[in-house]
Amino acid sequence: MADQPALQRLDAHRWLLPRQGKMRTDGLIFSDDELIGAVRADGTLQQVQAMAALPGIVGPAMAMPDAHQGYGFPIGGVAAFDPHAGVVSPGGVGYDINCGVRLLRSKLVAADLNHQQLTRLADALAAQIPAGVGQGGAKRLDDRQLDRVLTQGAAWAVNNGHGQATDLEFCESNGQIPLADPDQVSTHARNRGRDQLGTLGAGNHFVELGVVELVADADAAQAFGLFPGQLVLWIHSGSRGLGHQVCDDYLKRLRQDKDAVHSPDSQLIAASPHSPVGQSYLAAMAASANFAFANRQMLTHLARQAIGQTLQISPANLGLALVYDVAHNIAKLETHTVHNRQRQLWVHRKGATRALGPNHPELPPRYAAIGQPVLTPGDMGRASYVLKGSHLAETLTFASSAHGAGRRLSRAKAKHNAKGRDISAELAQTNVIVRAKARATLAEEMPDAYKNVNNIAAIMQNSGVAPIVAKTRPLVCIKG
């Protein structure tokens, strides 16, 4: 691409995008020799420059190693803003508000399951977990129930029989973002989400059974309850049509609002957190985030049931306990130390995972000595990683890390490259059993559509931001 901004290499895993033109701060790119080419080739760097030009930005505008061009911010973008001089931006959070990941451990050894049992698990999960674009679930919430979901988050699901109380302890923010206001969520958004609680969705969302194939940090793995050979369950989903509509609604509203903060890139439209429209967006964003937390909790319950029924194992013997649940599309008001001063900042993580270091007050006691589990799923054929947050992350990245592999090919390009191929058969040859509602999804989501998550994990580890704890390999993957 012509006119690519000049990058200065800082070290093996970091590049500086120096402040220039309208930028108010530097850009900082995490990458490596293999991945930096893709970041240069799409619009990621220009988007980082645009982030850096937003008012009230504190610290650098960052791109994680899985970054690629997105709407407004790149996917993999991290930026922090002063609550008074700064902004909040729907394009800095993403369309899928609180898209996120959770990981559950089990008491089972994967090798004890034969191929037939894994196939039956794939069939049961595919049958019992509603998936696909526009797909509804078993429940249709009335307005009162929906209000509670939007304010209570995962706790609503647990309190209504879809999980156990201990699940909440291991969710980021306990699965409930404060100051959510259902009244800031449009009727249209509510109606889109009303029957979508406990549904997977489509695209890169998945439910996966995997096996722990490597433990790199024995102490951390023990604290997280992970051991080699263990069967684990990954769940990746978000706020479905409801969050999507909220993002859409507030982008439209901002375009007509006198308090909107405009950028040369109209996708970056933003508002002061204190403006009426900014306050409304934040309250609706929080409500959508709570919907997503409740959704992943419902999906967890469905998966526990499907697995227990299929294997005829009691919940106690299955031991599907939550390791952690992270939000990777969200803006949060957090306290960070900047130039030796504690400041409240609106940290936008869009396709980026929070990565709190040891002894952070928001960690559950079980993880206090270790740091936060940083869930970093890869593509459906290769691997996924559990990393751990660090003090360095708190000083370097506002406690943020990568959110996964990140797309390498556009959806259109992936579909083109998959023409004439049977992705399901290719995955079966590498012993991954996949079930997808739509053939097009498999093409868009095939392993070569993604960056190599091994590189992503190595960058996060070697930069000191998020050391590797464990690696898992996929066995069964359910897609929309």
Next chain:
DNA sequence: ATGTGC
């Protein structure tokens, strides 16, 4: 990501 376009 998304009732995958207005």
